[in-house]
Amino acid sequence: MSAEMHWPQEATLCEVGLRDGLQNEKTILTIEQKLRLLDAVTASGVRVIEVGSFTHPKAVPQMADTDALCRAMKKLDGVEYRALVPNLKGVQRAYDAGLAKAKLTVSASEAHCLANFKSTPVKMVEGFADCAEFAAKKGMTLSGAVSTAFGCPFQGKVPIGQVENVVEGFLKLGITELSLSDTAGMAHPRQVYELGVRMIEKHPQVRWVMHFHDTRGMALANIVMALQAGVRVFDGAFAGLGGCPFAPGATGNVATEDVIHMLHEMGINSGIDLLKAIETARLAAGFVGRTLAKKWQ
């Protein structure tokens, strides 16, 4: 007997191209280019946008203008604008720039945390207590991302227990929107389904998001299995930007237009106009000197 599949009527696409796409491109865009992209993104119908990150400008020069961008952009009613923040200073910068939402991220991989931050995932998430306090005081919303949730270049497999540690840390801070991120593009569909089911059954109150990279071509397959597990919110980046800048053609984030196309083919509404999403992808690809995937040309 075959299983009863779950095809929801709707799913939500969060555009992360302005952050996770552009931060990995060699070309640094001007604020004017970013504003044009933002206009195109909202015009296509996207209602959740990650506009940039409040990281150190030397570490991520592509995002150095996020404060200025947030001040310059027109904030439309009904659209959620958020930015990635690494710490309290980032949350404060987001607040000062007028953002109502910020996303914190912690790697589930202990090896990754130790190598990059000389800390453990649990300590890192506990350290965000000051962010949660600040956000609560200022009426900001925080979301949490668990990076390397499906695998890590440093340690390979990431045990589910390590993912749960970070999830529970975020929950203790009162954060109720959590993203499981396949930072290194290592997820496979079976794993996505199993982790998704486990997390949703354990924490049904959480708004679960999944974030895939198409490094090994499995991003759409992963999204299909995430849908079956009950996930309804996915990140995507216009034109699939975010590949390694030193390997032209290397795939980055799953392309927003690919996700929208597949969802619509399956009868799942995203509220986004596919043709406009492709136009946005064309604009973004042009800005960073890439060409659009053949199928969309």
Place this chain on the structure above:
Amino acid sequence: MSAEMHWPQEATLCEVGLRDGLQNEKTILTIEQKLRLLDAVTASGVRVIEVGSFTHPKAVPQMADTDALCRAMKKLDGVEYRALVPNLKGVQRAYDAGLAKAKLTVSASEAHCLANFKSTPVKMVEGFADCAEFAAKKGMTLSGAVSTAFGCPFQGKVPIGQVENVVEGFLKLGITELSLSDTAGMAHPRQVYELGVRMIEKHPQVRWVMHFHDTRGMALANIVMALQAGVRVFDGAFAGLGGCPFAPGATGNVATEDVIHMLHEMGINSGIDLLKAIETARLAAGFVGRTLAKKWQ
């Protein structure tokens, strides 16, 4: 509640690169090159190979040497070698060349059949009675492929009833291995699951095969949902060859190495060595002047 997924322990990959891959490439390979590819394919562990087609040499010059190739190749024990045939003459050529298996194909799309053959799918499959008779007399095995089973460039959607007509026509001829082919790369995962479940429930005695092109990036997602429907046999082509020769970079058949990689990641054994499959893909890509996908370089 989430569904109980079905992850089989094993799945079979049929290498169709020598036929559906090469027939769409501008470069015509020599017999020596094809023999080298065949050696690489069997060395990687593939046990089902579509070596070519017995079509008119003017229509498909890339396949004009299939007779000679079949005579020149070493046939290994335990490996199934088959060719695509369009009619009785093709079956006879396959027999004369020493093949024990031939594959007939009929388009499920009425518009496609009318445009290309001035016939209907039902009449076409009935017309294969002479092939079935010849094969039975000579002890050959026939399989059937239903092309455009998931969509057609001429008529768009293909009603399930049109697919069933062809399936039942093949069954009447005593053919028990049937492939549902996404000739135009139009299938989406939900459709694959629903058609797969319907066909398997109705005809559980058939050895069902699915054949996907990655035209729109959904081939792996389609395979995951086909696995859930109960399909256990898939076609693939080394290096994903088979894209339109006039659009460099356009994707063709789903790449064998991508399928093997995903299956193994999900704990599904294929009996094929991934590294050797990648070597085969590199060899094939080199022969037709393409480069291997970034992820496998």
